[in-house]
Amino acid sequence: MYLIPSLIMFGCGVYGFITRKNMIAILISLELMLNSVDINFVVFNRYLYPAQHDGMFFTLFAIAIAAAETAVAIAIIINVYRVVKNVDINQITKMKF
């Protein structure tokens, strides 16, 4: 039951990742995916295996990892913006095939 919101969130994230043209929006979609996975872990832990806390700890670490990923991605996007004055992914397609 509680898996439905997290899977909807994940689906929204995948959809946003594929359709969005702005790199910041893509990053937000990625965050949505990572956070939905966190919900998944917490739900499984709380309702199926309440005796241990594996899922909770995994979630804590996953949040930290997601924060690190955002920091690196933002830094790289800023770098791209400095070069092309734009964060549209259609502008960074010089290398193909």
Place this chain on the structure above:
Amino acid sequence: MDYSQFLMMPQEIGLLLVFLLVFLYDTFMPSSTQKGLPLFATVVFGIFMILGFMPVSDGFAFGEMFESNKATWAMKNILNIGVFIVLLQSIKWANSDFVSVRRGEFYELILLTLFGMYLMISGRHFLIFVIGLETASLPLATLAAFEKRYYESHEAAAKYVLTAVFSSAIMLLGLSFVYGLTGTLYFSEIASSIVGDNSLLLIVALAFVISGVGYKLSLVPFHLWTADVYQGAPTMVTSYLSVISKGSAAFAFFVIMVQVFGAAYSHIWEWMLYAIIVITITVGNLFAIRQRNLKRFLAFSSISQAGYIMLGVIAANAVGMASMMYYILVYIFSNLAAFGVIAVIERQTGKVTTDDYNGLFKTNPWLAFVMMLAMFSLGGIPPFAGFFSKFFIFVGACSTGNVAVYALVLIALINTIISLYYYLLVVKAMFIRQDECVIPTLKSHWTEKAGLIICTMGIVLIGLISCFYTSLSDITAALNIFPG
């Protein structure tokens, strides 16, 4: 807490010490001595690499979250050799005008990613594995953006970081399903609780986990980042990405597939992997034929090589593991030789396409010779190590005795012949074709020469000296992680 557990991880602690030394040198030494930092880092890492060959004790640490055994020890040493060659070849590049401001960061990030790969190899709990995977992949994105003056470097980094986070999210979703199914994240406990499990959730979880790790390995449906990132990133980072990152991911993939999901081998993931191998080898080869940029060309060649490495995983036994580790060792030497030559030529002339290499033999006979050896070894021509590694990996795949896997080996053999065509195109350009604007005679730095000499020795000798393969197969034969 029992602090003696840290003695189980001597290589990790040694690597952290190397990292700290480099970091302190970078931070506190006066700027007049900063030019010596690359050499300092290489020498300290070389000492660490030699000390790493001391045998370690087998066992677990931290409540079985971390395992140290002969196989992880051997794999870490193989990676150390590769990293040492990369560091050696990057000294001159790191001291060049545009990079020298940030040269300390290059070495620190390389050492940190190596630490993450150690955790991937030794972790026996999915939390440790995920932390290791992210530690190994996030700093690589910043390394790909290292050449700030080139636009391509930024594009490569943006593509790499967005797809890397996407793939790790997919893999984490798969892991959450595994957790929901078994209630644990320990490798050993998952392995025992999925025996006889045939549920749809397990299949979905496995597909997600395979795609997450397959991204790191650049297997085919998940390979689209490879060529762009390899082309845009600085050549030193590309060589690091193509051998070290791929080798560690292959070993971790073997452990996950065989040790954790070994019970699901015959009815779930053998056929997933079968299909992936067939398209990986074929697509990698066919796209490599039409590449003119050598870095892109080697990217597609490394995709098809990853398919060959996966032949060891589909065998899922001790022979497969030994041949996979041997293949990675040989692949490190061959690919680093090719990238070393490309780096020398790119640093001094900026030329990276096949047509630029026309008539290279006339002006730079030694560089052309090393490149030829590397191409022969990658293509698998007999006296060189690449032939033996391909031979052993085919033997490993055939050792399952499964008729379908024989067919897979036949497909791989046919693809080896296709790959000879494009590898020999480079050799043909260097030795036979003529050009009026040929690359002038270059003078390479002694560190680059030393790196290329080590690679050449490896290519020529590792195949002929049989003790490498026999010691690896002795190590893996002693493990008891294999199903059936």
